[in-house]
Amino acid sequence: MQSHMSGRFFGVAVIALLLGAVAARAQDTELQFYTSVPRELSAPLAERFTAMNSGIKVNLFEAGAETVLGKMELEIRSAGRIQADVIWLEEPAAVKQFADDGRLEPYASSELENVLPIFRDPQGRFVANQVAFVFIMYNAKKMSSDKAPKSWKDLTDSRFAKQLIFANPRVSGTGATVASAMVQAYGLVYWESIAKLKPILVSGSEGMISTIVQGERLAGPIHNYTIGELLEKKQPIAYVVPTEGGIALPAYVAIARGTPKLEAAKKFYDFMISKEAAGQLVKDGMFSTRTDVPGPKGWPSIGEVKTMPFDWTQHARAKAEIKAKFADLMEK
């Protein structure tokens, strides 16, 4: 009898423990977070947020901007809404398009007032928390600084025959932006000249890094944070800020409309534009859009970087055509 009782007690205890565990698990919120920002940058932010908000786990999905956008569009068709709770994309025109289609949730975060006005949506549907710049990086071991390109225009010079590498605009968001920026400044003839120099096209926005570091190709457009990181690792590279200016790539944070986890999503949104997150971003070589945070180490503040003019709406309109032309010119 005694053992029977203790057995029953034991059973009840186990059930209670299991229920407790289930209840504890049920409290955990899992945020689905889609981003085109490389995992080296986005994963630490997500982890930091979870450390500060126990019970909210952030599941990261990272891929090239075009892949993420493609998946989001397929989700809208299949499930009726973007399956992410929060997105963070380096593709301003597409983010604006999603907002105009009513796919993003407006949110008047109290943190917004600290962000430079040009980086906020007046209706509060999206906000840029960071800006990366694209400059020209080159292999300094194989090319001296006097031979190095001085401007974007300079890249069309015949001395760069078989020395250039670009991200394929059809796969890489950055690649598409660079392609558009040059067309906006110089017309398609820019890429016709480049095509004659037989550049390599790679799929990812940064698939080019190892190729330049290895010296397989000598120069190409690369993000400032990558350049900073490589310089810190004493890799044999150098960079130039082209005379036309660097290409600015803001990354926009937004909440997907229809998320069942709106409160947690708002918390994460607040965090993404907080001073705390800005500190981390700047440490990783990004420029923060906050008025109260300086530029990353070794770089001036965001207002002092020479920036090439770029029309994102024009980019959104002409992108498909430019990509097709680009493919016709460059791909084998």
Add this chain to the structure above:
Amino acid sequence: MTGIELGASGRHRDVPATPQLTLSPHRLFAAMACGFALLLVVLPMGWLFIGPSIESGRLDVDFLAEVFGQRRLVGALLNTIEASLATSLLATVIGVALALLVARTDLPLRRIFSTLIMGSFVTSSYLVAFAYIVLLGPNAGVINQALMRLFGLDEALFDIYSFEGYVFVATLEATSLVFMTVVAALRTLDGSLENSARILGAKAFRVIGTITLPLTAPAIGAGALVAFISTLSLYGAPAILGVRVVPTEIQALLGYPARFDLAAGVSLYLMVLALGGLLLYQRLLNRPGRFVTLTGKGTPTETLPLGRWRWPAFAFAWTYILLSLFLPYAVLGYASLSKAVGADLSLENLTLANYAFILRDQLSMRGLKNSLLLAVGAALVAAMLASIIGFMAVRLREQRTMRAVDAVLMLPFGIPSVVIAVGLILAFIRPPLVLYGTIWIIGLAYLTKYLPIAVRTIAAVYEQIDSSLEEASRIVGASPTTTFTKISVPLAWNGIVSVVFVVFIPCFSELSASILLVSPYNETAAFAMITTWGGGSFEATCATGVIMLAITLCVTLVGHAAFVRSAPIVIR
């Protein structure tokens, strides 16, 4: 690889109808297995035709013509055809030569060679492409640089980022396919004709040219077509090397904004091309007279001495293994342990950081876990379905329905994975059944693609098992279900186990279908690998490749040791 029965040829005998029509549980279950398998084929293929119309809300066939209005797509189609033809041709020449050397001559180390070529067979061409960027990149490629220094050249000899570079990489993989098909035929070819010719004084080359090759011509043609069809499907290698082919173009069409109609259109053209190949393959293997020479047990052929050609032949065979297996894995292994693969060779450049990165990386770990799950799942389900369907395909060969089911089930064998993926997206992106966005749609693609090979492999096993034991079991009163589970399955057990691996190995590293079907958190290992590469970390990408190889080897070896029975199972 055995013949794939496509057309229902020959007269069928009338089968007594009454006992066949009773609805018993085993019959129902068997019908369900066939029904499910048929659905796997018909659904994605049908949706390619009707998808664009459903999308635009009216009868829409414009997309079929619009494909030809798009220069890029036409270019991609031509590129694909050209690359597949060139690859198939090269692979056939090399593969047949290797098969003859291994199966007919005294080539040194030929048994080790046959084992190692399996390694080339299971190595995905995107891994090989990665390795050859390091070896044959036009500026920094290790081989190119060595040759430039050696001969004082100003320009590199090879450029892997080219159409020719792509054909080279594709040929390395396709050659193993041709080899396997032809060597199997050579081993079952009755040797008496060849032996007689030799006794009558014909020289070795003459015997091969006038007897061996003509007799194995159907198998050679079949091997060439398998090489052609499999090259049509390739996504990874051309994407990495920057060559525009239909699979890479379809991936772009499903980007943002998506063009389903064009993706469906160009998929249909690729499918027609592949099915044309499949039909031809079918006809080659069904040529009359095949069974006269290709018997299970025949007179063994005498080994032809190579004489002074022994060592050149040896060099030729091992150059292939070097290029397709040793060099790629040496590069992947070295790169995965390097800080920067371009830096000078030194101990300081070695690191385990790339492996540490992958083990900590959410995406890579999720990809490996998902791929393991998908590949094991697809392999087990395929083996289960195939052991039922393959059994029926052999034992119920006389029934017209069964032959038709069998023929339809074989179709995906010829359909490029990327086409299956487009069909599945169109079929499962809208209610009633929304599978897009789940891991299930990837599993379905794997099952569709690899079920034909599974069914064929098991059918080949049942062909060799005499049905007398099954008949005996029925005579003593066992139900068909009991006979199947107690007699047929145990007899074919090793064949069923080998099917699990035949499906597991390609699924685990699959890329062509999964690149389109992955959704956030349902990534596959190969997708994670491509994303890591796109993020600029070549070394970490190689570490993923090495981890994938290690998992494949572990699963195969452990599975083999655990489940393959050396003696027939004792029947209780």
